[in-house]
Amino acid sequence: DFVSQKRVFLAAAAFTHTYKHENIINYTAAISVEPYVFLVARPRELSKTLLFTAPFTPATWLCIGVSILVTIPLLYCLHMISPYYEHYKIREQSGFHKFSNCVWYIYGALLQQGGGKLPEADSGRLVIGTWWLFVLVIVTTYCGNLVAFLTFPMMDTPVTNVNELLENKWRLSWGMSEFSTLHTTLQNSQDNPKLKELYDSMETHRDVTDSVVARIRSGSHVFIQRKTTLLYLLKKQFQKSNSCDFSLGDEEFAEEQLSMVLAQGSAYMPVINREIGRMHRVGLIHKWLQDYLPKKDKCWSESKSAQGTNHMVNLNDMQGSFFVLIIGCIAGGISISIEFCLHMYKVSKERSVIHPFVS
Numbered sequence: 001d002f003v004s005q006k007r008v009f010l011a012a013a014a015f016t017h018t019y020k021h022e023n024i025i026n027y028t029a030a031i032s033v034e035p036y037v038f039l040v041a042r043p044r045e046l047s048k049t050l051l052f053t054a055p056f057t058p059a060t061w062l063c064i065g066v067s068i069l070v071t072i073p074l075l076y077c078l079h080m081i082s083p084y085y086e087h088y089k090i091r092e093q094s095g096f097h098k099f100s101n102c103v104w105y106i107y108g109a110l111l112q113q114g115g116g117k118l119p120e121a122d123s124g125r126l127v128i129g130t131w132w133l134f135v136l137v138i139v140t141t142y143c144g145n146l147v148a149f150l151t152f153p154m155m156d157t158p159v160t161n162v163n164e165l166l167e168n169k170w171r172l173s174w175g176m177s178e179f180s181t182l183h184t185t186l187q188n189s190q191d192n193p194k195l196k197e198l199y200d201s202m203e204t205h206r207d208v209t210d211s212v213v214a215r216i217r218s219g220s221h222v223f224i225q226r227k228t229t230l231l232y233l234l235k236k237q238f239q240k241s242n243s244c245d246f247s248l249g250d251e252e253f254a255e256e257q258l259s260m261v262l263a264q265g266s267a268y269m270p271v272i273n274r275e276i277g278r279m280h281r282v283g284l285i286h287k288w289l290q291d292y293l294p295k296k297d298k299c300w301s302e303s304k305s306a307q308g309t310n311h312m313v314n315l316n317d318m319q320g321s322f323f324v325l326i327i328g329c330i331a332g333g334i335s336i337s338i339e340f341c342l343h344m345y346k347v348s349k350e351r352s353v354i355h356p357f358v359s
Helices: 057-081 099-110 120-150 160-169 179-188 191-202 210-218 226-243 269-282 285-293 298-308 315-351
Strands: 012-017 025-027 032-041 173-175 202-205 223-226 245-249 253-263
Touching: 012 032, 032 210, 032 226, 057 099, 057 120, 099 120, 160 173, 160 191, 160 202, 179 191, 179 253, 191 202, 210 223, 223 226, 226 245, 226 298, 269 285
Parallel strands: 173 202, 173 223
Antiparallel strands: 012 253, 025 253, 032 223, 032 245, 032 253
């Protein structure tokens, strides 16, 4: 009002360039361009309990399992119906003519252990040879991918753009300041279905309270604001808690031009615009932004290092293999218990049978 009434010569502050005020005031050339970004919870490292299954997708594991279930009966049937063993009269009740032996051979070959005996017939040898080629490719691929997963930590994927935010609306809420220009823009953009959905499901905050910060930290809420404002908020939270709990989204959107304000028809507008242009060209404004905006700190460096550096493998990385070992030991204990029970049942049954005495 003071500027439009010409009671103030120049409003030397960063005002957002809005078209609805152009008929009462003049905006200078843009001092800076300010984008909006998301403030989200810092990506957390995912659990490594099932890390040993990560190198392959569930569909790949399913195909490997189906291959095992198909190969075992195929190997057994080929040995049972092959005339080779009848022709040379070498058919026996052990070896690959026993189904359980086929099971353990295929399983051992998958672990690159093999077995002490190979088929005599060419049909069985072809199946075994093909299975070993299959195992070679699978094991080599698995080992290479497992090294990559052990070397680089798996991080939770944060929401970085509007499309991802709308896709995750079932688990995330979002909000912004009710005094922001973006709030007004979305309110007037009801023709765009995406922007309308973003506005209809949005919460408005008069201030960033501790409860809002706690919701963002928990990963259930996303706060949308100007990037510079969020940088100051990040700095404040880091100084308060000395921990890096937040990060900014990668995508910048809804850029706003920030300008100073003069009265309509001011004769000084060309002079001020010319000087602003000169300050841009010599880098003064860029230098001032670097000097007075929050500096890169521990949180920034940790964010970069988590994405691009390796780490030493620890017990947390290997816990899944210990779980497999424990499950195997439990399965072995159950198996031997069943064997004992069957043995005791057979012995007791034999004792109840009266055998004829022969001298």
